[in-house]
Amino acid sequence: MFKLRTNSGRPVHPDVPQVTDLFLKGEIDRRAFLRTVTLLGVSASSAFAVTGATPAGAQETPKKGGALRYGSAVMEINDPMMITWTQPSNVLRNVVEYLTRVDEDNMTLPSLAASWDPSADLTTWKFKLQPNVKWSNGDAFTTEDVAFNIRRWIAPESKSSNKSAFSAVKDVEIVNDLEFTLHLSRPTLAIPEMLFAYTCPILHRKFVEQGGVWTKNPIGTGPYSLVEFAVGQKATLRRRDGYWGKAPHLDEIRFIDLGTDVSASIQALASNQVDLVPAINTTDIDVVKRLPNVTLLSGRAAQTICIRMQGTQKPFDDIRVRKAMVLASDNQKMLELGYRGLGVVAENHHVAPFHPEYFKLPPLKRDVAQAKALLAEAGYKDGLDVALTLGNTQGRWEQDTAQIMQQQVAEAGIRMRLDVKPASEFWPIWDKVPFGLTFWAHRPLAVMTLDLAYRAGGSWNESRYASAEFDAALNKATGIVDPKARSQAMESVERILQDAAVMVQPYWADRFGAMSNKVRGFRLHPATYNNLTGAWLA
Amino acid sequence: MRNLGRALRRPAAAIGFAMVSVWVACALFAPWLAPYDPLKSQVPLQFPFDRAPDGGHFWLGTDLLGRDILSRLIHGARTVVFWAGLAASSAYIVGITGGLCAGFYRGITDRVLSFLANVVLSFPVLVLYILIIVTLGASGLNIVLAVTFASAPAIFRIVRALSIDIASRDFVSAAITQGENAVRIMLVDILPNATGPLVVDACLRLGYIAITIGTLGFLGLGLPPPTPDWGGMVNEGRGMAMVFPHLVVFPCIAISSLMLGLSLLADGLREASRSGSRA
Numbered sequence A: 001m002f003k004l005r006t007n008s009g010r011p012v013h014p015d016v017p018q019v020t021d022l023f024l025k026g027e028i029d030r031r032a033f034l035r036t037v038t039l040l041g042v043s044a045s046s047a048f049a050v051t052g053a054t055p056a057g058a059q060e061t062p063k064k065g066g067a068l069r070y071g072s073a074v075m076e077i078n079d080p081m082m083i084t085w086t087q088p089s090n091v092l093r094n095v096v097e098y099l100t101r102v103d104e105d106n107m108t109l110p111s112l113a114a115s116w117d118p119s120a121d122l123t124t125w126k127f128k129l130q131p132n133v134k135w136s137n138g139d140a141f142t143t144e145d146v147a148f149n150i151r152r153w154i155a156p157e158s159k160s161s162n163k164s165a166f167s168a169v170k171d172v173e174i175v176n177d178l179e180f181t182l183h184l185s186r187p188t189l190a191i192p193e194m195l196f197a198y199t200c201p202i203l204h205r206k207f208v209e210q211g212g213v214w215t216k217n218p219i220g221t222g223p224y225s226l227v228e229f230a231v232g233q234k235a236t237l238r239r240r241d242g243y244w245g246k247a248p249h250l251d252e253i254r255f256i257d258l259g260t261d262v263s264a265s266i267q268a269l270a271s272n273q274v275d276l277v278p279a280i281n282t283t284d285i286d287v288v289k290r291l292p293n294v295t296l297l298s299g300r301a302a303q304t305i306c307i308r309m310q311g312t313q314k315p316f317d318d319i320r321v322r323k324a325m326v327l328a329s330d331n332q333k334m335l336e337l338g339y340r341g342l343g344v345v346a347e348n349h350h351v352a353p354f355h356p357e358y359f360k361l362p363p364l365k366r367d368v369a370q371a372k373a374l375l376a377e378a379g380y381k382d383g384l385d386v387a388l389t390l391g392n393t394q395g396r397w398e399q400d401t402a403q404i405m406q407q408q409v410a411e412a413g414i415r416m417r418l419d420v421k422p423a424s425e426f427w428p429i430w431d432k433v434p435f436g437l438t439f440w441a442h443r444p445l446a447v448m449t450l451d452l453a454y455r456a457g458g459s460w461n462e463s464r465y466a467s468a469e470f471d472a473a474l475n476k477a478t479g480i481v482d483p484k485a486r487s488q489a490m491e492s493v494e495r496i497l498q499d500a501a502v503m504v505q506p507y508w509a510d511r512f513g514a515m516s517n518k519v520r521g522f523r524l525h526p527a528t529y530n531n532l533t534g535a536w537l538a
Numbered sequence B: 001m002r003n004l005g006r007a008l009r010r011p012a013a014a015i016g017f018a019m020v021s022v023w024v025a026c027a028l029f030a031p032w033l034a035p036y037d038p039l040k041s042q043v044p045l046q047f048p049f050d051r052a053p054d055g056g057h058f059w060l061g062t063d064l065l066g067r068d069i070l071s072r073l074i075h076g077a078r079t080v081v082f083w084a085g086l087a088a089s090s091a092y093i094v095g096i097t098g099g100l101c102a103g104f105y106r107g108i109t110d111r112v113l114s115f116l117a118n119v120v121l122s123f124p125v126l127v128l129y130i131l132i133i134v135t136l137g138a139s140g141l142n143i144v145l146a147v148t149f150a151s152a153p154a155i156f157r158i159v160r161a162l163s164i165d166i167a168s169r170d171f172v173s174a175a176i177t178q179g180e181n182a183v184r185i186m187l188v189d190i191l192p193n194a195t196g197p198l199v200v201d202a203c204l205r206l207g208y209i210a211i212t213i214g215t216l217g218f219l220g221l222g223l224p225p226p227t228p229d230w231g232g233m234v235n236e237g238r239g240m241a242m243v244f245p246h247l248v249v250f251p252c253i254a255i256s257s258l259m260l261g262l263s264l265l266a267d268g269l270r271e272a273s274r275s276g277s278r279a
Helices: A016-024 A030-039 A044-051 A086-092 A143-154 A262-270 A282-290 A319-328 A331-338 A368-377 A397-410 A423-429 A446-453 A468-478 A483-499 B002-007 B011-028 B069-105 B107-121 B125-136 B140-167 B170-177 B182-218 B230-240 B246-278
Strands: A067-071 A100-102 A108-110 A113-118 A124-129 A169-174 A179-184 A224-230 A234-239 A252-256 A294-309 A343-345 A384-390 A414-420 A435-440 A507-516
Touching (some): A016 A030, A016 A044, A016 A483, A143 A179, A262 A282, A282 B230, A319 A368, A319 A414, A331 A507, A397 A435, A446 A468, A446 A483, B069 B107, B069 B140, B170 B182, B230 B246
Parallel strands (some): A384 A414, A384 A435
Antiparallel strands (some): A294 A507, A343 A507
């Protein structure tokens, strides 16, 4: 039997043997085991050895050189901790880096942080940085840079979503140039995973002093340098010498903005104007399958849409109205018709069946008669008029799903008008409208989203949901290492949220992309945090 | 009506009239003609002639959400005919009122109104539509407003030119000398003599407005979903057109046939009015 060892060389966390035992007894699956022990600082190679599997290796010898043309929106990047889309993070992540890296299989691996060791109670996390890392301006990368970033994220005046995500972080203690410690107010297992959130790239300690606009002074520790940047047009990255890690294969990565119309992106791919389109819609799948020399990429992802109701605004301040909306909706049908059945039905609590902490609650039942009765009780005997605001931010499937729901709730007497706005007009009001449809990107752990979106005062709490009971249940779950026990603790988290009827969350949408057959070494990341360092052109 | 009768003796105009009539009939009797509820989702992406769950047929197939395309086209005719008719009427009311006043009063009234019309006409029409709809939001009334704003100046110019010509004739001078009310002169003496060219223009303009409503729908600025809207149907289906061409072909045929019908009818009316004048 192989022995588990940590990346730091220190003894493993006291809960690791128990988690290993659960895996060996078959009580948790391989994926849950790998994810949990790597979060606790165990090296991926030794964890794989215990499972008897080996990490997927390359089948062909990569070819050096060439420029990959990546079809994606090129958006403004000022302060990276403030970005709200994943597209700019893909430009960033090849130039600046994160402390950790969550791979395509949701395993957390070292990046700028070479190792981490949590205390037994998960409230103290000791990190050690990679040695000999240099910034592109020649400065040495040290814990001072890390502390600068984390302190900015959690500062009282911070407007970043990181503020609520890292609300458990009390302090960053610099031990020496390569070691630092995070002190938390409550146990949190997901810290290493959270450090790979797209708003967490590590910037140079003088970022604010030098103007606070990253594209004007794009210093990074990553394998590429930003050489050209034009919002709405293109961003060009060129491989830089002296990178501390494994050198990437491509000489250049060119991000080409093809607009918001996915059909145009597919045409560009078909006519060899781009090599990779990382996000396409379900309506494009049939077309992509017929294109010669193009590969369809697909993967399960915890990305979803939430049709949420703001409990602080009429008529949703009455829980009977919210419950009626939920009871009148049929999530399975919305998946089948709105997303062509290409995903997994969701259960109105924002935890996916494939999240490691998921607890299976009894299935939801549609009950139009009860919905009508609740509406009548709430004073809407003759039905209710509501307007759902949406922006089709990811494509028309959002609107398609809303139209299916519109038909369903009409049976209960809810006359739902769709207020479809252009995405640019939707984002300024996405968390202000009483009734809105919001796309939520993939996060490897459900608690990461729950923290942001449903904890009282959370940065992106669009439903204005606030419950001390929910917060306490969430705190309890985030501090449990044992995946089985954590899943059981999540039962109350899921149930409280489901009972509060905060949202209709129809389904978890699978992710799709397309690329030219000449692109190799690329896998679609479930969160579209696409890593291009392994990609090459045949 | 006499002109219409003369025009319908020409085959092209008769065909145009028939095409327009079919769509008007669809608009009027949509609930009875459509085989299914145009908003009801049934089986997605069925091809033309595929069987429906109730044993009937989806004669033109179904869309991505499983809605019967034929039913949506028939109800879409109602959308186009109603809103295009309303928008054209509104544009004509504004354009005719302005044109009559400018042509009859001339002087400062003419200069101010002509200046305003020229300012609006100097903008590209589509840009103007998009600006108005994006600012005010997509709704039927806002489409009417946008079409009125963009089309009224062109109608104004036609009516103004006709009014200047007619106002210089003896019977108008006689009416003025008799002390007739200005509004009465404009409505009773001038306007009826300007209707011939205006009817021809109206036919063509209705077609353009139908195309505009389709274009706005295509750009995602048309009537809010789930209203059946031909342009919106083309927009919804174009991404999958390579595999499911029926999603776009039938709405395109609907738009083209209405436009062609109105053009043929307008040509017929123009010819009929010319031959009438010669007679």
